[in-house]
Amino acid sequence: MVSRKTVSRMSRYRRLLQSLRETGVESIYSHQLARHAVVSAAQVRRDLMVIGYSGSPNKGYDVTACIDSISHFLDGPVRQEVALVGAGNLGHAVLSHFADKSPTVAIVAAFDVDPALTGTLIHGVRCLDARLMESLVRDLRLQIAVLTVPGTVAQEVAETLVRAGVKSIISFAPTPLALPNDIFVEYMDITAALESAAFFARLGGRDEPPANGDGDIEPIVRKLESLLARSNMKLEELAARIGADVVTPGKAGGTSVARIYAGDRVSDLLNEASDKTLLVSNLASVQMLRVAELMDVPGICFVNGIRPDEEMVQLARDNDTLLMVSPQGVFETCGRIYQTLDGEHA
Amino acid sequence: MVSRKTVSRMSRYRRLLQSLRETGVESIYSHQLARHAVVSAAQVRRDLMVIGYSGSPNKGYDVTACIDSISHFLDGPVRQEVALVGAGNLGHAVLSHFADKSPTVAIVAAFDVDPALTGTLIHGVRCLDARLMESLVRDLRLQIAVLTVPGTVAQEVAETLVRAGVKSIISFAPTPLALPNDIFVEYMDITAALESAAFFARLGGRDEPPANGDGDIEPIVRKLESLLARSNMKLEELAARIGADVVTPGKAGGTSVARIYAGDRVSDLLNEASDKTLLVSNLASVQMLRVAELMDVPGICFVNGIRPDEEMVQLARDNDTLLMVSPQGVFETCGRIYQTLDGEHA
DNA sequence: AGAGAATCGTGACAGAATTCACAGCGTTCG
DNA sequence: CGAACGCTGTGAATTCTGTCACGATTCTCT
16 A cells, blocks of 8 residues: 555655756656655655656656656546635635646635625635535535635534545644544644744754844833824924933934834834834844834834944934934833823823 | 654644633543544553653543643743745735734744735734845744745745744745755645545545435536627527527526536536526536536536436426527537527627 | 666665553542 | 552554665666
8 A cells, every 4th residue: 555655755756847847857867856855865766666667777767757657646537626615715825726737636616604705716716605515515526625614613514525425635624533534634734833843943953043133132012002192293302201312313304103112022013013103112222223114113212221322323314213212211201101192182 | 852743743632632621621531632633542642751741540631731731842931933935825824824823933924025915914914025034034033934935936935044044944835945954844735735635535445425416427528608699699599590499498588698608527617607608518417407506507408419307307497497408419509509699690 | 898887676674653552550339 | 448440651562664775777988
């Protein structure tokens, strides 16, 4: 019996060979194909042995003939048709992934419960009401299904599919499926993949990124949604009111903001900042400034009287970012700004 | 050293345990957890042994304590942040998949070359210009990346990421990545999964779907895009012109169509047919009729003088589908219809 | 023509992953 | 109280997967 992994590698070889053929390669040695596929040469030879394809000792494998052999092995005599269940985000992505590809295996129908989707064409595939699924899958003799439904219904849907004659399921749901043993199930568990990746990222060497940059500080975040910031006060004026020094002037004609964001996590900044946000932060680092610049943040307020160094000042000046330094901490600075705006507003 | 598979199962166990806890389960035996996870009981015990968690022989494993143990093992001391590269269909899907999930590992930035995407928020994650990727990944100390870019650029992007300090990559690209050995790569190869599924579907028992329906015939498709079909001719009149018998009358008041589709593949019908399409087919089967009904096809023309059986006639009548039988084959029938319309139009 | 070089095919092997099987231990019940 | 039961933890056996090494084959070069 040929193993699941072998089959999967076969699919990979074929794709590599096809793309190689397009670049004009006519024959290839096992070690070359191995390098492309990132496996060992012995592995390649053994795999090709399984499907009974033989190369010649001097020319290696004939690319076209080998593709044909793999195809003969992998593909059935007729096109195999696939149902996709769950036309949400993932479903769409999978459909687009297979649009116009592979004539030998094709997704021919999608199913979803959402009435807004049923009847529409998604990347060339008709989306139908999920209630029709069982009878249609049966009628169309579909033996393969892609499951892109929420985990909560995955089991139930899978059972229905099996009842309708499906033999293989590819599940993107995070739930394991309890199904008869003769049903082939391939899990694409994105969550597990990500968590594994996280685990091994941590393991694989504690070393710093290769050069560049200086470190984040502790992840203390104090976010203040300044809902009152409809005031027209200029940052220059605000600085004066809270007793902060303006280090670089920012845009000519004054700078005003609609929100204030206080925090030290560079990554949060990506989500929170905008061109209308004043950033208040403990972290006076170049990276902070770079990200701020990236997000078109018009003004930044450092706290605790920490003066930015020359490099940062230069950077801020170049970008017309207003830079101020408050003598107090984040909390007090925020508090005073809040009060100021509140008074202004009332 | 703990293996990749074990880690991935751990992630699975944790999710199962979490959902079990929500339903009020406080302790669980290895064989129960095994059944949920679709692995063997011994496997569960051995895996839990790896992380050093011990249950009690009579109560089994304490669900909460076990979750904590797994978390202690899997999660790092700080939240791990992830970059996503390629905010196309798949990228969107992955982002939505992880939106608001898992506080211990989070996608904090997305990158794409498309200027229409950069600057936008996608499922709560900021999408940025891919040119900023290297420096931002470096500055943010991201060690994990999800690759949802086309296969053609996957290698290049991966190399850049590694240069920026990334340690783990999850790749959805169909291309194997050649990277240093200490980089963890997890492939989510959808194409390979589908082709494997197709292979094993074919293998797993040649048996028919459990009851119901009768088979498709050979996949001969002749598609005729009747671009001229702007004629107002009613199907009844058309039938008369081409010498076809009308078996069931269809909607009261006559039936007209804008397109003609000829073919025998039920699955193609799903994509091609509409409520303005006349279907011409060799295949006089109940399933054909069912699908036609599903797509609101107003009229069907069988060929070669094959009369539909009583069941089909009844079905067509019930659905107000016009059913006609042409004495000739698909080719001739199509030809004559074409000619008729052409003449009509000229 | 014959030696040499390179590669394929494959039996034998090594290592990983999984399952088996049983000792050890608490619980329950007579 | 003691035997019987059922579960865990783990050494041993088994199965699966991939690698090694070497004979066989074909071409090239002298």
